[in-house]
Amino acid sequence: MDKISKALVFDGMVKVAALDTTEIVQKAIELHHTTPVASVILGKLLTLGAYMGNELKSEHDKLSISLTCNGPLEGAVVAATNGTVRGYVLNPKVSAPSLGNGKQNTGKVIGEGKIKVIKDLGLKECYTGTSEIVNGSIDEDFAWYFTSSEGQPTALALSVNLDEAGNCTSAGGIVIQPMPGCPEHILVMLEDIAMNFAEIDRLVARRDAHHLIDDYFGHFSIQYFEPTTPVYQCICSPTYMKGVVRTIGRAECVNILMERGEIEIVCHFCNTKYRFDKQAVIDIWQEYDRIVKAAKEQESKQE
Ligand SMILES: [Zn+2]
Structure with missing residues (x-):
């Protein structure tokens, strides 16, 4: 130890x-x-x-x-x-x-x-x-x-x-x-x-x-x-990597999906590979849209 x-x-x-x-x-x-x-x-x-x-x-x-x-x-x-x-x-x-x-x-x-x-x-x-x-x-x-x-x-x-x-x-x-x-x-x-x-x-x-x-x-x-x-110990996880997919940006996600059919992200710290197929990427962005929409509604309520 x-x-x-x-x-x-x-x-x-x-x-x-x-x-x-x-x-x-x-x-x-x-x-x-x-x-x-x-x-x-x-x-x-x-x-x-x-x-x-x-x-x-x-x-x-x-x-x-x-x-x-x-x-x-x-x-x-x-x-x-x-x-x-x-x-x-x-x-x-x-x-x-x-x-x-x-x-x-x-x-x-x-x-x-x-x-x-x-x-x-x-x-x-x-x-x-x-x-x-x-x-x-x-x-x-x-x-x-x-x-x-x-x-x-x-x-x-x-x-x-x-x-x-x-x-x-x-x-x-x-x-x-x-x-x-x-x-x-x-x-x-x-x-x-x-x-x-x-x-x-x-x-x-x-x-x-x-x-x-x-x-x-x-x-x-x-x-x-x-x-x-x-x-x-690495802290990477599927949830953490979904955040990384978002940092790529929506347009670039579409480009990668058209080129390769999936997005693969490798964690530099532990070499674990995370794969996101088309549906997974759509889900990530739909979830993002929901969060943004909810945040905006919250904001307008406060005004
Ligand atoms: Zn890792």
Whole structure:
């Protein structure tokens, strides 16, 4: 089972989260048939999605992370709620010579680009944060994102380990964030701790999020929280996809039906195919007309 383990250290001055996202990443690899370099990028983004989703306060809150780039990966999208995460890369077949030691050259396939995070917290407007890609390692890109865009200094190390066949043997990481007002001498200690991030692959390979916090902070007093289990889960459904059919527009729906006899929509997150034949599309638009008519009648009654 995957796990997010959280704790406070240094008398509550520093938040630490350790994640085991092995099953989430393996599920994504099976769904999207990603190459090793694409698996590492998607796996790290899913781990971040699971972490950021876990930070959401309400079960109705949601967020999306999109990576747009000029490299052959073309981009990636991850969406999350508190407890669920899902995602895909635009070009799952992308490849690049590895860097040796099993390290994938993620920077090569990402190139230059931007990170954009949208959080829907149930307020009138969504929160949007953006930052530039630093080097395509994902780790440094998001450390910079949190610091520059959300004003939250962050040290993080992520890891996706794959076997020869490209399956995920372990994935996860650690995210360290000082609270506002954290004293300087603690920040200096955090910098020292972050120096040991090179060990992250080996530590994540044990699949023990609780121990991962001990590894870095074991010689300080740690206040642990109850761990949670994030899962890879898509939210698509026939009802949701009917809404997508409407976004195509009536005229375009007719064009597609004349050309192909049906409308097929594939969910990018889980590759489920939804087919709507002529009658189904007519029903969708008749239902839409009924809703619009009812809304108009309601409006004229109020006037
Ligand atoms: Zn889906």
